[in-house]
Amino acid sequence: MLFCNDIKRYLDVCGARVVALFCPLADEPLITGLADELAGRILVAVPRVEGNIMRFYVYDSSNMQIGSFGISEPVGDVPLEPEDIDLMIVPGVVFTADGSRMGRGKGFYDKYMSQPGFRAMKIGICYAEQVVGNLPLESHDVKMDCVIYH
Numbered sequence: 001m002l003f004c005n006d007i008k009r010y011l012d013v014c015g016a017r018v019v020a021l022f023c024p025l026a027d028e029p030l031i032t033g034l035a036d037e038l039a040g041r042i043l044v045a046v047p048r049v050e051g052n053i054m055r056f057y058v059y060d061s062s063n064m065q066i067g068s069f070g071i072s073e074p075v076g077d078v079p080l081e082p083e084d085i086d087l088m089i090v091p092g093v094v095f096t097a098d099g100s101r102m103g104r105g106k107g108f109y110d111k112y113m114s115q116p117g118f119r120a121m122k123i124g125i126c127y128a129e130q131v132v133g134n135l136p137l138e139s140h141d142v143k144m145d146c147v148i149y150h
Helices: 002-014 032-038 108-113
Strands: 018-020 043-050 053-058 064-066 072-074 087-090 094-096 121-126 146-149
Touching (some): 002 032, 002 087, 002 121, 043 108, 087 108, 094 121, 094 146
Parallel strands (some): 018 087, 121 146
16 A cells, blocks of 8 residues: 555656556555556556567556466557656566666566657656665666655
8 A cells, every 4th residue: 555655646746647557466566456546537557568569558447358477458459659658657576776677577668668759757666675776787778767665
């Protein structure tokens, strides 16, 4: 619940109209109910992996299915454009407090956030034990604007 409250505070401060969330794996922060809570106020998008790319679709709790990696994914037909997203909540395996991030190795988020037109504020989210002092960065790694951890 702490994570959800933090995210809602960022939404209020930045005035985001479109937020991209994720459907968590078992070891990621539980933000599952947040999409339903926000869907009435703002446009919520969640990712779907399609081959080696990831796209974001409008969240609709009645139109989800288990997809890649056993994660709940949207069934939608028309993905959002990267420039449509105002705020993106990003999971990761490890973060640094200054925003460096290590994902699960496929590069889905780094590729998405590197697309032309992508301008969203990027917030990494993790448990306190996932924050380390230093991470080696590669040229394609995208840093977070901030990291929320508990």
